[in-house]
Amino acid sequence: MMTSRQGVTATPVKSHKFEQYTPEQPDATENFSFQALTDVTKAILHHAFWLAEQKHHLSLREYRKLLFDQGWEGEEKKYLKIAAAFGKFEPQDFAQVEPRTIYQLAERSKQYQSVLDRLLDLSVINQETVRSLMKKQRTPRAKKAEKLSIWRRLKNGGRYCQIPPIHEELEQTGTTLQAMMDEEGLTAQQIVAEAIALRKAYKQGLISVLSNE
Structure with missing residues (x-):
C-alpha cells in the first residue's frame, strides 16, 4: 500500500476540465458487475484527489468558475471530504470497497479516524474488512433516561x-x-x-x- 499520492497535478488555469478516469477492462473470468463497481470506487477517489488539488492551486475565483462551468457548485464538498479522509491512500487501495462505504467513512471521518488509521497497516483492503472495523468502532448509544411524570x-x-x-x-x-x-x-x-x-x-x-x- 502506498501512503502518499504521486504525480497528481493541478489542471492549468486556462483549461479547466474534469479529469477523465479510464476504467480497466475486465478479464473474461471476472464478474463484470463487480469490476464496474471497482471502477466506480477508483474513479470517485481519483476525482476527489484531483478536485482537492484544483482547490489548492487555483485562486478562489478560478476554483469557483471551474465548479460553475461544470455545474458542480455545492456538490464538491463531499469529494473534498473524501480527499481529506483518504489522502494517505491510493485509489487502487480501495478497489475492493463499494462506493457507499467510501462516502460513509468520509462523512464521518472523525468518528472513523481509528478505522482509517488501522487500514494503513493492512496490505489488502476489502469490503468485509472495512465493514468489520466500522462495526467494531460503533458505540451503542446510551439510553436516554426516561423522564418520570405524575x-x-x-x-x-x-x-x-x-x-x-x-x-x-x-x-x-x-x-x-x-x-x-x-x-x-x-x-x-x-x-x-x-x-x-x-x-x-x-x-x-x-x-x-x-x-x-
Whole structure:
C-alpha cells in the first residue's frame, strides 16, 4: 500500500476540465458487475484527489468558475471530504470497497479516524474488512433516561396528577397515611397536598425542624 499520492497535478488555469478516469477492462473470468463497481470506487477517489488539488492551486475565483462551468457548485464538498479522509491512500487501495462505504467513512471521518488509521497497516483492503472495523468502532448509544411524570391527560384536554404506587417493606408510608385519614377525617389527597406544602416551605427556609435538644 502506498501512503502518499504521486504525480497528481493541478489542471492549468486556462483549461479547466474534469479529469477523465479510464476504467480497466475486465478479464473474461471476472464478474463484470463487480469490476464496474471497482471502477466506480477508483474513479470517485481519483476525482476527489484531483478536485482537492484544483482547490489548492487555483485562486478562489478560478476554483469557483471551474465548479460553475461544470455545474458542480455545492456538490464538491463531499469529494473534498473524501480527499481529506483518504489522502494517505491510493485509489487502487480501495478497489475492493463499494462506493457507499467510501462516502460513509468520509462523512464521518472523525468518528472513523481509528478505522482509517488501522487500514494503513493492512496490505489488502476489502469490503468485509472495512465493514468489520466500522462495526467494531460503533458505540451503542446510551439510553436516554426516561423522564418520570405524575401527570395524566383527560379527554377534555385537562390533566391531573397521579402519584405512583409506593412499595415499602414495612409499609410505613401507607399505614401512617391511613392512620391520619382515619383520625383526622381527611382524604389522602388533602394530607399529601399539606405534606408537600410543608416540605416546600422547609426547602425554601421558611420553616425549620427543631431537634429534641
